[in-house]
Amino acid sequence: MTHAAHHPATKPFRKRFADAAEPYLYSAPALILIVAVMLVPLVLGISYAFRDIQLLNPFSGRFIGLDHFRALGQDQAFFRALRNTLWWTGASVFLQFVFGLILALLLDKPFAGRGLAQALCFLPWAVPSFLAGLNWAWLFNPVIGPLPHWMYAFGILDAPNNILSDPQLAMWGPIIANVWWGIPFFAITLLAALQAIPRDLYEAASIDGAGPVQRFISITLPFLAPTIAITILLRTVWISNFADLIVVMTNGGPADRTQIVASYIFTQAFKRLDFGYASAIALVLLVLLLVYSLLIVLLRQTLLNKD
Amino acid sequence: MASIDIEGIRKSFGAFPVLHGVDLAIRDGEFVVLVGPSGCGKSTLLRMIAGLEEVTAGDIRIDGKRVNDLAPKDRDIAMVFQSYALYPHMSVADNMSYSLRLRRSTKEKIASAVSGAAAKLGLDPLLERRPRALSGGQRQRVAMGRAIVRQPKAFLFDEPLSNLDARLREQMRAEIKKLHGDLRATSIYVTHDQIEAMTLADRIVAMHGGVVQQVGTPLDLYDRPANLFVAGFIGSPGMNFFEGRYLVSGDHADLKLENDVTLPARRVGGIESGEPATLGIRPEHVVITEGGALEGRVDLIEPTGFGIIMHVTVHDVPLKVFTLNRAMLNPGATVRLDLPRDKLHLFDGEGRRLG
Numbered sequence: 001m002t003h004a005a006h007h008p009a010t011k012p013f014r015k016r017f018a019d020a021a022e023p024y025l026y027s028a029p030a031l032i033l034i035v036a037v038m039l040v041p042l043v044l045g046i047s048y049a050f051r052d053i054q055l056l057n058p059f060s061g062r063f064i065g066l067d068h069f070r071a072l073g074q075d076q077a078f079f080r081a082l083r084n085t086l087w088w089t090g091a092s093v094f095l096q097f098v099f100g101l102i103l104a105l106l107l108d109k110p111f112a113g114r115g116l117a118q119a120l121c122f123l124p125w126a127v128p129s130f131l132a133g134l135n136w137a138w139l140f141n142p143v144i145g146p147l148p149h150w151m152y153a154f155g156i157l158d159a160p161n162n163i164l165s166d167p168q169l170a171m172w173g174p175i176i177a178n179v180w181w182g183i184p185f186f187a188i189t190l191l192a193a194l195q196a197i198p199r200d201l202y203e204a205a206s207i208d209g210a211g212p213v214q215r216f217i218s219i220t221l222p223f224l225a226p227t228i229a230i231t232i233l234l235r236t237v238w239i240s241n242f243a244d245l246i247v248v249m250t251n252g253g254p255a256d257r258t259q260i261v262a263s264y265i266f267t268q269a270f271k272r273l274d275f276g277y278a279s280a281i282a283l284v285l286l287v288l289l290l291v292y293s294l295l296i297v298l299l300r301q302t303l304l305n306k307d
Numbered sequence: 308m309a310s311i312d313i314e315g316i317r318k319s320f321g322a323f324p325v326l327h328g329v330d331l332a333i334r335d336g337e338f339v340v341l342v343g344p345s346g347c348g349k350s351t352l353l354r355m356i357a358g359l360e361e362v363t364a365g366d367i368r369i370d371g372k373r374v375n376d377l378a379p380k381d382r383d384i385a386m387v388f389q390s391y392a393l394y395p396h397m398s399v400a401d402n403m404s405y406s407l408r409l410r411r412s413t414k415e416k417i418a419s420a421v422s423g424a425a426a427k428l429g430l431d432p433l434l435e436r437r438p439r440a441l442s443g444g445q446r447q448r449v450a451m452g453r454a455i456v457r458q459p460k461a462f463l464f465d466e467p468l469s470n471l472d473a474r475l476r477e478q479m480r481a482e483i484k485k486l487h488g489d490l491r492a493t494s495i496y497v498t499h500d501q502i503e504a505m506t507l508a509d510r511i512v513a514m515h516g517g518v519v520q521q522v523g524t525p526l527d528l529y530d531r532p533a534n535l536f537v538a539g540f541i542g543s544p545g546m547n548f549f550e551g552r553y554l555v556s557g558d559h560a561d562l563k564l565e566n567d568v569t570l571p572a573r574r575v576g577g578i579e580s581g582e583p584a585t586l587g588i589r590p591e592h593v594v595i596t597e598g599g600a601l602e603g604r605v606d607l608i609e610p611t612g613f614g615i616i617m618h619v620t621v622h623d624v625p626l627k628v629f630t631l632n633r634a635m636l637n638p639g640a641t642v643r644l645d646l647p648r649d650k651l652h653l654f655d656g657e658g659r660r661l662g
């Protein structure tokens with residue numbers, strides 16, 4: 001009898017449990033994968049920032065709270081690297097964008113041999129970054145490269161020296177290499193966006209009385225704005241984390257003049273083997289980039305909502 | 308307002324010729340409709356007048372001034388596109404005022420021009436919307452509004468109604484006609500819809516294969532088509548044709564068909580007896596009568612509501628008849644027909660009109 005009385009109660013409970021668990025069970029594989037692949041390393045990495053982890057010291061590893069961040073607040077090298085990062089990222093993104101946009105506008109017009117020109121323009125994108133860095137380092141080297149002699153001939157340099165060893169100019173070396181290497185990214189994405197603009201809008205505008213500049217301002221730019229916002233966001237985050245060219249071309253020198261936060265983290269982690277401190281710096285960079293990304297995403301939303 | 312003169316206009320895309328020497332003189336305030344089948348070069352001609360296509364050879368004059376080498380913005384014309392080409396990121400009001408803002412008109416002038424055009428087209432409640440939030444018909448009106456806010460020398464329309472449903476097209480057709488009556492602006496209107504052409508035009512330009520076939524008032528083209536192409540293109544259902552040989556006997560003429568049947572024809576000049584000719588008659592001019600000279604076998608009845616289109620076979624030649632007689636919904640197997648002589652059209656072997 002008890003069994004009979006109990007039975008109708010358990011069945012709905014099991015059923016209720018199954019109903020409640022169903023969505024979680026469906027999403028479990030994806031969630032487990034995300035947690036295992038993305039969150040676990042992230043949380044571990046963040047936890048290093050609050051621990052004393054030095055690779056060569058077997059007694060390190062204890063929890064030290066905010067000590068790393070206090071040290072960071074006093075670290076002049078870190079602040080210099082932060083300023084360099086702004087400079088490196090700002091100049092690289094700006095120049096990549098401007099030249100990428102010009103290239104996209106040129107490639108958008110039909111002309112003989114456009115296919116070949118497009119293929120050639122997108123070539124730098126396929127070059128490995130270390131190879132690009134080495135290549136540009138050689139180009140800037142007066143012993144084997146032509147660039148210092150050309151710049152001297154044009155009066156840009158007082159003498160055909162290597163700008164990579166000039167503390168005032170060294171940052172321009174990796175920036176130029178980075179611009180060369182990154183133009184195709186902007187050119188490709190902006191060209192795709194340009195080609196999605198209906199041609200008859202330009203025709204209507206030219207009949208309405210718009211010249212080339214007015215057509216660019218009132219049609220091309222509004223259509224490109226969302227793409228511009230998202231590509232600049234992506235590139236900024238990516239370039240501020242991108243130390244390959246700097247490590248290969250100047251290794252942060254001369255006298256830390258080209259040290260950016262990303263290469264500083266690299267130096268702390270793999271030269272001084274202080275993983276805890278390197279993680280703390282990385283965490284600060286992460287927070288800064290998150291704030292920046294949030295701002296851009298908000299900007300993009302307002303731009304899109306305006307329509 | 309201005310006249311537009313087109314002299315010996317040719318156009319080739321690469322080596323592919325599209326227009327073969329078009330001459331056309333459009334008077335100030337005239338409404339001219341370009342009609343023709345798809346691919347005959349109507350849009351190309353219109354776009355050349357607008358300045359959107361290079362002129363391969365010949366001259367285009369607006370108000371007596373040669374404009375071949377002027378940019379579209381310097382020609383002072385307005386155009387309504389088939390796709391409307393509204394600026395999607397601007398409100399309706401901004402779409403309409405764009406050309407005035409480019410010309411740096413004063414705020415008051417822009418406001419009054421926009422509200423005037425909006426009132427004419429019933430766009431007042433929509434001024435703040437984006438084109439995305441409009442129906443096809445409303446977009447069409449905005450495109451018209453954009454054209455009329457600044458008083459241009461001429462309006463160009465490229466199939467502006469072809470994306471609308473039949474009812475709306477009818478309504479907009481009437482509105483365009485009314486607008487033209489108000490504004491009296493020189494207009495060139497491209498369409499392949501012959502009803503639009505007939506109802507709107509002061510003069511119709513019928514084109515085929517990049518060549519102008521006939522220029523004239525709608526009734527000219529309907530009553531006296533210059534050649535077989537125009538005869539077949541204008542009118543719906545299309546004109547009936549019989550091919551044969553023209554035979555003269557006294558003051559009397561006949562057309563002898565392949566199968567030795569003779570049809571009555573008219574005595575006209577410009578053709579010798581025995582030469583090949585084509586006889587044409589519009590379906591609405593064929594008379595169904597007890598004492599008709601021809602016997603037709605009824606193949607098909609198409610009631611249109613207004614009238615009835617009958618497909619019949621006369622001496623093995625298919626013939627369409629349009630009648631308002633409801634009794635013909637249930638005709639017998641055969642009907643007797645007459646082809647009134649004064650309604651016949653005759654064309655010579657090259658397809659040119661005779662008489």
Ligand SMILES: Nc1ncnc2c1ncn2[C@@H]1O[C@H](COP(=O)(O)OP(=O)(O)OP(=O)(O)O)[C@@H](O)[C@H]1O
Nearest residue numbers: 320323325343344345346347348349350351352499
């Ligand atoms: N940019 C171009 N390059 C090459 N050929 C073209 C180009 N534009 C048009 N043509 C050709 O020119 C001819 C005339 O085209 P057009 O657009 O003037 O025709 P249309 O009379 O307007 O036809 P529809 O009624 O279909 O719009 C067509 O055969 C078309 O293929």
Ligand SMILES: [Mg+2]
Nearest residue numbers: 349350351465
């Ligand atoms: Mg066309």
